[in-house]
Amino acid sequence: MPTVKNTSLVSHIDCPGGGQVWVDGDILYVGHMREPAGTTLFDVSDPRSPREIFRIEMPVGWHSHKVRTSNGVMLVNHERLGTDGSPEFGGGLGIYDVSNPAKTKLITKWKTGGRGVHRYSFDGRYAYISPTVEGYIGNIVMILDLVDPGRPIEVGRWWIPGQWKAGGENYPWDGWVPPRCHHPLRRGNRLYVSYWHHGFFILDIQNMSEPKLISSMNTSPTFPHPTHTCLAMPDRIKGRDIMVVADEDVAKLWDSPPAFTWIYDISTETNPVPISTFQVPDLDIDGSPQPPMTGCHQPSEKIVGNIIPFAWFAQGLRLIDISDPYQPKEAGFFKPDAPAGFELASTNDVTVDDRGLIYIIDRQNGVDIIETPLI
Numbered sequence: 378m379p380t381v382k383n384t385s386l387v388s389h390i391d392c393p394g395g396g397q398v399w400v401d402g403d404i405l406y407v408g409h410m411r412e413p414a415g416t417t418l419f420d421v422s423d424p425r426s427p428r429e430i431f432r433i434e435m436p437v438g439w440h441s442h443k444v445r446t447s448n449g450v451m452l453v454n455h456e457r458l459g460t461d462g463s464p465e466f467g468g469g470l471g472i473y474d475v476s477n478p479a480k481t482k483l484i485t486k487w488k489t490g491g492r493g494v495h496r497y498s499f500d501g502r503y504a505y506i507s508p509t510v511e512g513y514i515g516n517i518v519m520i521l522d523l524v525d526p527g528r529p530i531e532v533g534r535w536w537i538p539g540q541w542k543a544g545g546e547n548y549p550w551d552g553w554v555p556p557r558c559h560h561p562l563r564r565g566n567r568l569y570v571s572y573w574h575h576g577f578f579i580l581d582i583q584n585m586s587e588p589k590l591i592s593s594m595n596t597s598p599t600f601p602h603p604t605h606t607c608l609a610m611p612d613r614i615k616g617r618d619i620m621v622v623a624d625e626d627v628a629k630l631w632d633s634p635p636a637f638t639w640i641y642d643i644s645t646e647t648n649p650v651p652i653s654t655f656q657v658p659d660l661d662i663d664g665s666p667q668p669p670m671t672g673c674h675q676p677s678e679k680i681v682g683n684i685i686p687f688a689w690f691a692q693g694l695r696l697i698d699i700s701d702p703y704q705p706k707e708a709g710f711f712k713p714d715a716p717a718g719f720e721l722a723s724t725n726d727v728t729v730d731d732r733g734l735i736y737i738i739d740r741q742n743g744v745d746i747i748e749t750p751l752i
Contacts (some may be wrong), residue, residue, distance in 0.1 A: 438462015468493015
């Protein structure tokens with residue numbers, strides 16, 4: 378039986394292991410980690426009886442593990458896995474009409490060079506993406522205008538100086554992990570950009586065609602985990618501008634304790650200051666190394682109040698109260714049983730719908746719909 382605090386299970390959806398969940402109205406969108414499963418749509422108008430209404434498949438060697446929707450448009454990423462699969466398929470974004478989700482239709486595919494798009498956010502007009510691009514080392518920041526979803530237009534890009542190999546830039550990271558934009562998140566005229574083992578960057582995008590660096594911070598190599606998500610809170614907390622920065626418990630630079638999340642004060646955005654951290658209680662007792670995917674993965678990018686739902690890999694769903702950002706605390710959790718044939722659960726993503734229901738997805742075991750009095 379799952380272990381719980383201030384949470385309860387509404388229903389479970391048995392579907393191929395997933396990378397991401399997103400809810401828009403009464404529709405749950407699931408991005409899957411491996412082909413042939415690409416994206417699956419479920420009607421969750423009755424959350425106790427979800428039903429599949431549409432499915433998109435992917436060819437061998439490519440996956441589509443991320444999904445976002447807004448204004449009747451769905452974006453899914455196309456990213457290469459390994460060396461298998463036809464290069465003709467190409468990396469990029471699949472852009473779909475989901476105005477009638479049960480009759481989802483492809484509008485167009487936007488292609489990029491290399492492996493494709495890893496992750497992104499989407500506000501209904503602009504997509505803030507992390508593509509690989511011809512002539513650059515690793516993923517960079519790019520902004521696409523989808524005012525006409527059938528004709529995406531690049532309006533801006535940004536990269537760490539040194540990534541533009543074709544431009545003759547000096548590469549300063551020999552012997553270090555290559556730079557890799559994970560994904561940008563927008564708030565106002567700022568982008569908060571996670572950059573894996575190169576930390577995070579705050580960009581001014583008032584002029585989208587020329588993003589400008591405001592500040593940056595990197596906790597590697599002092600801490601060996603990559604920076605996954607930079608989530609700026611929509612409102613001030615205790616009078617301060619707060620950003621939650623999640624490290625992911627994979628790709629460690631050395632064997633280490635599990636990854637955790639940071640709380641930053643960005644009230645002076647030219648000088649981000651870490652003011653606290655959070656780790657699941659009793660997960661890291663003495664600093665001993667633990668296996669990857671034991672600790673933190675990512676927060677929900679839909680924010681409701683000051684309690685942040687987190688996907689914490691083997692520790693399931695954790696509800697972190699940052700009402701006092703100097704002393705974050707756990708308000709509740711839902712730790713599912715390990716799927717059959719696996720030693721641990723692997724809670725990969727989490728989101729919240731307009732009813733306050735929480736959706737978590739396991740890499741092997743599908744989706745759990747959770748209710749809580751906290752949200």
